[in-house]
Amino acid sequence: MGFAAGAEIERLVELLAKLPGLGPRSARRAVLTLVRNREGLMDPLSTALEAVRTKVRPCRICGNLDTDETCAVCRDPRRDPALLCVVEQVADLWALERAGVFRGRYHVLGGVLSALDGIGPDELRIGALVDRAKTQGVGEVILALNATVEGQTTAHYIADRLREAGIRASGLAQGVPVGGELDYLDDGTLAAALGARRALD
Amino acid sequence: MGFAAGAEIERLVELLAKLPGLGPRSARRAVLTLVRNREGLMDPLSTALEAVRTKVRPCRICGNLDTDETCAVCRDPRRDPALLCVVEQVADLWALERAGVFRGRYHVLGGVLSALDGIGPDELRIGALVDRAKTQGVGEVILALNATVEGQTTAHYIADRLREAGIRASGLAQGVPVGGELDYLDDGTLAAALGARRALD
Known part of the structure; x- marks a missing residue:
């Protein structure tokens, strides 16, 4: 990229820019936010990322993510x-x-x-x-x-x-989402909602 | 937050959501992207973040960020x-x-x-x-x-x-940005551009 920021920062910007929702511009802003707030944000983020990297794995039963071999949902006897x-x-x-x-x-x-x-x-x-x-x-x-x-x-x-x-x-049922306005819905959703109409008691 | 993802993931989501341009939703997507691509993204990101965290500091002359006490711009004899x-x-x-x-x-x-x-x-x-x-x-x-x-x-x-x-x-000069269309410019910019008009040779 070459914006006079040193190889370490350019590398971090490059990697952050690969995350969904971030591009090069917001990745640069993110890095500056991190550098400006070391104790409050950069240090904990580094620790949290390392914890997820080393501890989190897919649940062997359902595929959810957890630090345990069996995830919290699969372990819960009330489910x-x-x-x-x-x-x-x-x-x-x-x-x-x-x-x-x-x-x-x-x-x-x-x-x-x-x-x-x-x-x-x-x-x-x-x-x-x-x-x-x-x-x-x-x-x-x-x-x-x-x-x-x-x-x-x-x-x-x-x-x-x-x-x-x-x-x-x-x-799952298809139809008008809760709070949805007909004028803003696509034709497919309207057709599905009409086709699956239900009697009002 | 409580979305059955384990304390480590929830902590990482919470911290990522504090970065500019990210909210809880995009932070969750970012974490899933990281977990899905460990070697290509999560491991290098963890390394890069740690490098910036431990090595990068403000340049003592100009305030730019670099791994050196004096940044690349201040060191460059051609500047x-x-x-x-x-x-x-x-x-x-x-x-x-x-x-x-x-x-x-x-x-x-x-x-x-x-x-x-x-x-x-x-x-x-x-x-x-x-x-x-x-x-x-x-x-x-x-x-x-x-x-x-x-x-x-x-x-x-x-x-x-x-x-x-x-x-x-x-x-810096104020005026119409390159590629700018008058119809889309604010009044202040138009006034500045008009006031600082220049002769065409």
């Missing part, structure tokens, strides 16, 4: 083991946990089927999911995949595999 | 020591260096005068600037401060101090 929620990424698991609306356990696929990217069933954790559902007394699998073409293709593929194994699969 | 460019922050110095349009040396103030925030001349590196200009054979000081009220107030204050010491001060 219903008969209800399994399948998500694409760890970020989706976190989103559901933030909402606090699901009391079962999870299974992180690690992506979606994509012929274009050469991602087939063997690249995802689908085999492990079917095994787990069959052997761990799972009664229902909720396929909470993104409402994209790839997400829904993957959901249908998994639902077929589970049906063969005699396990019930369900998907 | 004109008679021409001094005063900037508010290190980020401004970097911006000028990226543009590659200035071949003199710099002086970083570390801020601007602000009665509201209790920042007077003693909180900035103004005394050091005047001393440096008087004793180091500086012929002209360019006050490249932001075109804000505080920046211009600070520039006038410094120009007065330098005039007392018999040193010439100048400021």
Whole structure:
């Protein structure tokens, strides 16, 4: 880059700029913020990053991230083991946990089927999911995949595999988001919301 | 935050979210990107952050950041020591260096005068600037401060101090930015551009 800042700073800017949501400009601002606030920000950030780097790994059961081999969700005896929620990424698991609306356990696929990217069933954790559902007394699998073409293709593929194994699969409802205004919704969402309309009691 | 991710990850998200340009959401995405790409991103980032944390310090002459006590710009014998460019922050110095349009040396103030925030001349590196200009054979000081009220107030204050010491001060030209369209410019810029109009040869 060459902005007279020394190799160490340029290297840090370069690496920070690779994070999603940051570019070269915001990475430079981030580094200056760090240098200006050593005790309050740079030192703790360095420590926290090192802790995550050395301690955090994927849960061997569900794929969530934790410092333990088995994550906090899988360890929690209050969570219903008969209800399994399948998500694409760890970020989706976190989103559901933030909402606090699901009391079962999870299974992180690690992506979606994509012929274009050469991602087939063997690249995802689908085999492990079917095994787990069959052997761990799972009664229902909720396929909470993104409402994209790839997400829904993957959901249908998994639902077929589970049906063969005699396990019930369900998907998330589609419709108008809470607080959503019709005027701002896309045609696909409007069509889905209209198609799945429900009787008002 | 509590999104079932373990204390280490939550701490890292919390610290990353304090960086400018990042919030909790993008900090979570950043952490997941790091965990997914350990060798390519998390390990080098941890190393780079540690290097900056332990090695980088302000240049004792100009205030730029470097691993050396005297920064690369101040060490460079090809840079004109008679021409001094005063900037508010290190980020401004970097911006000028990226543009590659200035071949003199710099002086970083570390801020601007602000009665509201209790920042007077003693909180900035103004005394050091005047001393440096008087004793180091500086012929002209360019006050490249932001075109804000505080920046211009600070520039006038410094120009007065330098005039007392018999040193010439100048400021950046104001006007239409290169590629700028009049229809999108604010009134202040238009007024400045009109007032400082120049003859076309």
